[in-house]
Amino acid sequence: MAEQKTTSALLKKVWDIANVLSAAGVGFTDYVTQLTYILFLKMDDEKEQLGLGSSIPEGYKWADLVDLNGDDLVKQYEDTLDELSKADGIIGTIFTRADNKIYKPVMLKKVINMVSEENWYMMEGDLKGAIYEGILEKNGQDKKSGAGQYFTPRALISTIVDVVDPKIGETVADPCCGTGGFLLAAYEHMKPQSHDVEKQKFLKTNALFGADNTALVVTLASMNLYLHDIGVDKSPIAYKDSLTEPTDDLYDVVVTNPPFGTRPQGSVDVSANRPEFIKTSDNQVNFLQHIMSIVRTGGRVGVVLPDSVLTDSNATAEVRKKLMKDFNLHTILRLPTGIFYANGVKTNVLFFDKGEPTKDIWVYDYRTGIKHTLVERPMRRENLQDFVDCYCSGHREDRKETYDAKKNPNGRWRHFSEEEVQNAENLDFKWLDLQEQDDRTISEVLDDMQAESDEIADAVSKLKELLGGIEL
Numbered sequence: 001m002a003e004q005k006t007t008s009a010l011l012k013k014v015w016d017i018a019n020v021l022s023a024a025g026v027g028f029t030d031y032v033t034q035l036t037y038i039l040f041l042k043m044d045d046e047k048e049q050l051g052l053g054s055s056i057p058e059g060y061k062w063a064d065l066v067d068l069n070g071d072d073l074v075k076q077y078e079d080t081l082d083e084l085s086k087a088d089g090i091i092g093t094i095f096t097r098a099d100n101k102i103y104k105p106v107m108l109k110k111v112i113n114m115v116s117e118e119n120w121y122m123m124e125g126d127l128k129g130a131i132y133e134g135i136l137e138k139n140g141q142d143k144k145s146g147a148g149q150y151f152t153p154r155a156l157i158s159t160i161v162d163v164v165d166p167k168i169g170e171t172v173a174d175p176c177c178g179t180g181g182f183l184l185a186a187y188e189h190m191k192p193q194s195h196d197v198e199k200q201k202f203l204k205t206n207a208l209f210g211a212d213n214t215a216l217v218v219t220l221a222s223m224n225l226y227l228h229d230i231g232v233d234k235s236p237i238a239y240k241d242s243l244t245e246p247t248d249d250l251y252d253v254v255v256t257n258p259p260f261g262t263r264p265q266g267s268v269d270v271s272a273n274r275p276e277f278i279k280t281s282d283n284q285v286n287f288l289q290h291i292m293s294i295v296r297t298g299g300r301v302g303v304v305l306p307d308s309v310l311t312d313s314n315a316t317a318e319v320r321k322k323l324m325k326d327f328n329l330h331t332i333l334r335l336p337t338g339i340f341y342a343n344g345v346k347t348n349v350l351f352f353d354k355g356e357p358t359k360d361i362w363v364y365d366y367r368t369g370i371k372h373t374l375v376e377r378p379m380r381r382e383n384l385q386d387f388v389d390c391y392c393s394g395h396r397e398d399r400k401e402t403y404d405a406k407k408n409p410n411g412r413w414r415h416f417s418e419e420e421v422q423n424a425e426n427l428d429f430k431w432l433d434l435q436e437q438d439d440r441t442i443s444e445v446l447d448d449m450q451a452e453s454d455e456i457a458d459a460v461s462k463l464k465e466l467l468g469g470i471e472l
Contacts, residue, residue, distance in 0.1 A: 021107055029216065034101055034102050039115055040226075043121045047121050048061075059083075065077060070105045074105050081098040081099060089233060093222045093235040093237060094222050155378070156335070157182055160302040160304075163393045164255055166190055166300075168200075169207075171253070172208055173251040174209075176259060180224040183210050183225065187208060191203065204229065209251065213241040242287075247294065251295055252299050254303070257303070258284055258288075263286075274290075278322070280316065288309060292327065292354075298353070298354065301351065302351050305348060311428045327353060328358050329358040330351060331362045332348050339374070360418050361421050362413070362415050362416070363413075364413050368432040368434050
């Protein structure tokens, strides 16, 4: 209980300042990023005070910053960010392309003073990690920040990791890791499995790998793991575009939620770097191909993908055919809308193993008749417990349908035979006949309308850009 109070009190303090900075024009995501830099400097200072040395060069430490005010403070802070962004190891990763977003000295001083009031380095890893996770989660739920695109609901992450069941000693990858939620959940899942010192060392230093092509996300993910005592010397997070930078590394487990849609204009063409890929401009299909290429034989995958991967023709259908030939796509979890930042996105989790072709498929429909929202009615881990129970991780031969054509036609867990799979036009299996009711609150309806309006405005803006600024 005391730990909960500490977490709540610190979160409140962090977000009280966030609100002050927001009023001054500093967005939540920018604030969280700057907080990360400042927090790392403070922890390094605490470590040095304990006689454990410092990894930050002289002239750019917490002590060189904390007593300054005004323009001197801003200049020292900006010089520090510039210097540390050039460093190797964990420092260079945390400070990837770091720059200052808090230009008013008085505002910057507020953040520094808040961080000064706590001792972070000796704080329990689980506690300081929980505080930082809370900050990331709150930021991910803020629609104005746009950070939701980097944040997968932790209830869903926990469910995916629980059923894929990574074992200590195995390697786990997320090639588009966002803030590191999947990797952290995998770590927490494996950590209690053994007290062997070497296995624990491997878990903290060599078991995990993540990548992202957005600098601020690399910073947040690296810090998230660092605060849980993972990758203390060298971060397992790489600043790279997984789709255009091939790797020969193979992993036992891949768990991820890749970005959907088409690659941004001006991005490197995936097919130019990955000639072995079936050519497509769809991010999700390219990521599926990449995932298929990095999981070792016998390895396991849990990946969030939109309905289009199960239904589209042409290149997507070719990739789907390859998936079912070389992998056992044994389970599909149909997800409800309202659990991600993007409005109305219909998604599934595909679970597959490498090395055997797909024959029969089990499908759990947690979409039809299910309503969730990001804030008022978020999806919780207990909402997915029935799926976890039905999945029978580690003993899939014991699976039993809850669907019965006569006795329970609305059972959510259904088995599709090899013949049914082969004869199906696509993999978008539907059978539930439940009355759909719109029981959203007025606030939720308005939020959804605003989200749709924002998406339309964004689409129009991009279309104008493509047409060279022609008025529509």
